[in-house]
Amino acid sequence: MTTVNRCVRLGLVALLVTGCGGVGGAGGGDGAGVTLTMMGFGTGDEIARTRFDAANARIAPATATAAEGSFDAQQFLSAVASGQPPDLVYMERRLLGTYASKGALMPLGDCVAREGIDVAAFRPAAVAEATLRGQLYGLPDFYNNRVLMINDAVAGEAGLATDDWDALAASAERLTVIEAGKLRRIGFDPKIPEFLPMWARANGAELVSADGRTAQLDDPKVAEALEFTVGLIRAQGGWAAFKSFRDTFDFFGARNQFAGGQLGAFLMEDFYLNVLAENSPGTAVTVAPFRGRDGKPVDWITGNAWAIPAGGAHQEQACRWIATMTASDTWIAAARARAAARAAAGKPYAGTFTGNVRADEVIFRDVVRPNAAVRTVLETQESGFSLPAMAAGEEFKAAWQNAVNRVLDGRQSPAEALAQAQQQAQAALDEANRGG
Amino acid sequence: MARRDTWAAYGFLSPWIIGFLVFLAGPMVASLVLSFTDYDALTGTEFVGADNYRTLLGDPRVRTSLGNTLLYTALHVPVTMVVSLALALLLHRAGRRSAGFFRTVFYLPTVTPKVAVGVLFLLLFNGQSGLVNRTLGLVGLDGPDWTVDPSWIKPGLVLMGAWSLGSTVIIYLAALQDVPRDLHEAAQMDGASAWRRFRAVTVPAISGALFFTLIINTISSLQTFDEVYTAFYGSANQQTYGSDAALFYVVYLFQQAFQFLHIGYASALAWLLFLIIMVVTLVQVRLSRRFVHYGGG
Numbered sequence: 001m002t003t004v005n006r007c008v009r010l011g012l013v014a015l016l017v018t019g020c021g022g023v024g025g026a027g028g029g030d031g032a033g034v035t036l037t038m039m040g041f042g043t044g045d046e047i048a049r050t051r052f053d054a055a056n057a058r059i060a061p062a063t064a065t066a067a068e069g070s071f072d073a074q075q076f077l078s079a080v081a082s083g084q085p086p087d088l089v090y091m092e093r094r095l096l097g098t099y100a101s102k103g104a105l106m107p108l109g110d111c112v113a114r115e116g117i118d119v120a121a122f123r124p125a126a127v128a129e130a131t132l133r134g135q136l137y138g139l140p141d142f143y144n145n146r147v148l149m150i151n152d153a154v155a156g157e158a159g160l161a162t163d164d165w166d167a168l169a170a171s172a173e174r175l176t177v178i179e180a181g182k183l184r185r186i187g188f189d190p191k192i193p194e195f196l197p198m199w200a201r202a203n204g205a206e207l208v209s210a211d212g213r214t215a216q217l218d219d220p221k222v223a224e225a226l227e228f229t230v231g232l233i234r235a236q237g238g239w240a241a242f243k244s245f246r247d248t249f250d251f252f253g254a255r256n257q258f259a260g261g262q263l264g265a266f267l268m269e270d271f272y273l274n275v276l277a278e279n280s281p282g283t284a285v286t287v288a289p290f291r292g293r294d295g296k297p298v299d300w301i302t303g304n305a306w307a308i309p310a311g312g313a314h315q316e317q318a319c320r321w322i323a324t325m326t327a328s329d330t331w332i333a334a335a336r337a338r339a340a341a342r343a344a345a346g347k348p349y350a351g352t353f354t355g356n357v358r359a360d361e362v363i364f365r366d367v368v369r370p371n372a373a374v375r376t377v378l379e380t381q382e383s384g385f386s387l388p389a390m391a392a393g394e395e396f397k398a399a400w401q402n403a404v405n406r407v408l409d410g411r412q413s414p415a416e417a418l419a420q421a422q423q424q425a426q427a428a429l430d431e432a433n434r435g436g
Numbered sequence: 437m438a439r440r441d442t443w444a445a446y447g448f449l450s451p452w453i454i455g456f457l458v459f460l461a462g463p464m465v466a467s468l469v470l471s472f473t474d475y476d477a478l479t480g481t482e483f484v485g486a487d488n489y490r491t492l493l494g495d496p497r498v499r500t501s502l503g504n505t506l507l508y509t510a511l512h513v514p515v516t517m518v519v520s521l522a523l524a525l526l527l528h529r530a531g532r533r534s535a536g537f538f539r540t541v542f543y544l545p546t547v548t549p550k551v552a553v554g555v556l557f558l559l560l561f562n563g564q565s566g567l568v569n570r571t572l573g574l575v576g577l578d579g580p581d582w583t584v585d586p587s588w589i590k591p592g593l594v595l596m597g598a599w600s601l602g603s604t605v606i607i608y609l610a611a612l613q614d615v616p617r618d619l620h621e622a623a624q625m626d627g628a629s630a631w632r633r634f635r636a637v638t639v640p641a642i643s644g645a646l647f648f649t650l651i652i653n654t655i656s657s658l659q660t661f662d663e664v665y666t667a668f669y670g671s672a673n674q675q676t677y678g679s680d681a682a683l684f685y686v687v688y689l690f691q692q693a694f695q696f697l698h699i700g701y702a703s704a705l706a707w708l709l710f711l712i713i714m715v716v717t718l719v720q721v722r723l724s725r726r727f728v729h730y731g732g733g
Contacts, residue, residue: 079477
């Protein structure tokens with residue numbers, strides 16, 4: 001009987017302890033026993049692990065647990081709808097506007113002031129992508145640049161210029177190989193639908209107004225850019241053959257499209273330099289800025305962001321955590337860890353584009369020695385632009401991508417498709433901005 | 437005594453009844469209510485009456501997705517039933533040991549996750565290097581771009597659907613094994629040809645199984661999602677080119693709910709699909725009275 005009583009008492013004590021210190025519990029004033037929950041972030045590499053550990057050390061004795069896996073809208077919606085949002089969320093910056101406009105994310109003004117975060121340390125294009133109606137909703141994390149990558153073995157010394165569209169079309173056709181009616185090599189891949197914003201910008205147009213409220217898809221310059229890029233694809237065997245052939249590429253492998261001579265050049269995000277360096281280091285690739293018709297570099301940037309869901313139980317600690325994750329010192333430490341790990345494995349490390357100006361400076365000065373390709377990306381990123389945060393970002397994107405697909409499928413002309421997309425996108429933006 | 441037995445029956449049934457109420461009936465009622473609201477899971481719920489239903493009637497993408505889904509169903513169900521029946525007849529004639537082996541072989545793909553089937557579709561049906569076109573090339577045929585050409589996307593998906601017809605084959609095989617042998621022998625003695633015996637004896641005898649698979653395959657075809665979403669909308673490599681030829685109804689419903697956060701509208705879409713399935717099923721049940729024969733009936 002005594003044993004039973006002791007067990008019951010121990011059980012009650014255990015219940016009290018776990019009840020006070022469990023997930024979402026109030027915790028002590030110093031954060032003892034508090035565990036921050038998050039969605040969308042995994043600690044799969046040195047960059048992530050080093051920063052994660054630094055942020056956890058900063059909020060100690062509280063701690064945060066990684067969720068692994070990328071952001072899942074269903075999971076996030078379910079958590080918010082059930083009144084149990086995570087403390088932290090990591091998502092693509094383009095998604096921020098939609099969730100922020102619906103009040104699902106906290107504006108970070110107080111957080112920035114409280115933690116003394118230097119917003120000017122982040123690259124302006126990244127900040128613009130995370131800012132809706134003048135309020136910052138996410139701290140930028142990574143800065144994905146898009147540049148022109150040229151397969152030297154295919155293009156030869158002539159290279160490829162993107163500011164003269166007639167010359168570009170001629171080069172694309174010259175580099176294309178079609179044998180017995182089958183496409184054997186793509187000369188130049190303009191990467192549409194996904195890179196239409198770059199082509200529009202290169203032609204002097206923007207898909208949406210700077211405040212993210214007015215769609216500008218029916219701008220004739222956008223249609224002209226689409227006409228040109230679709231024309232490039234038609235001249236290289238047509239969309240069906242072009243895409244089928246592209247789908248056969250060993251994109252992340254040693255027999256990738258550059259090593260196998262299946263591609264002359266394409267527009268691509270900078271991360272692919274690391275893929276090439278790892279898998280086909282012997283393949284000569286030239287990296288050049290994608291230039292608009294006015295000759296100026298055009299670099300559409302994207303990336304992720306850290307945000308704090310509204311209604312989260314531990315917003316102060318969450319703020320401190322994301323401030324540490326995105327701080328320049330944290331990025332630099334992470335880059336050093338990555339460089340050391342790659343060196344130990346005898347593999348190259350081309351550096352990490354962080355979105356944090358000071359971190360970039362130190363990483364590419366002290367941690368890695370940039371080669372010509374990386375130097376080009378570094379120069380290009382100074383002219384990076386982003387699409388502004390939008391209250392209906394996903395619907396806006398779906399509208400213009402579906403329009404491009406209708407043109408690629410041969411069902412509509414560029415002008416018709418974009419006029420339809422304009423109506424759909426504007427209706428979605430108006431609806432989402434109603435009352436906001 | 438009978439009353440006690442009834443309560444005992446309810447007791448044994450209760451896990452299913454509770455599951456049905458909590459996981460099926462409850463969400464159905466909730467989605468019906470939500471279909472009359474402007475709900476996004478993040479902000480408050482606003483009652484909008486029949487607005488969502490009016491919107492879906494005028495939504496061109498609803499028409500596109502519904503047309504794709506109905507056409508796919510019209511192609512997929514007969515192909516599945518005919519091919520499954522042919523395979524089941526072959527298995528029925530095969531020896532006991534080889535029948536067991538092939539039964540397993542045919543059934544195994546059924547347990548393959550639909551997501552994997554979507555990826556396989558892209559690999560096997562690639563217009564340039566896919567196994568299907570390579571095989572066609574061996575007999576001098578130039579295969580189409582199944583995964584990109586809008587005219588060939590649905591036929592390709594229908595052919596890919598044959599990958600997982602194992603469960604239908606097993607049902608037909610079980611039905612064939614129940615066909616009374618003496619009827620066949622009597623017909624044979626009367627001089628009936630093999631085709632005549634199949635038409636006049638086998639088909640009526642297995643008509644119950646045929647009807648069951650007709651209903652089940654029709655419903656699952658109308659709800660096709662996983663493999664199409666994986667192939668055309670899900671992966672980072674594919675999501676930018678979601679051909680309208682592959683815009684199936686449930687894919688569009690999913691986009692509205694979880695991409696655009698129009699959960700109220702998506703609920704209305706779900707109820708339209710429910711009504712369509714109900715009408716199609718009722719028509720099938722009605723027609724079945726003419727050709728389905730139940731043993732002992």
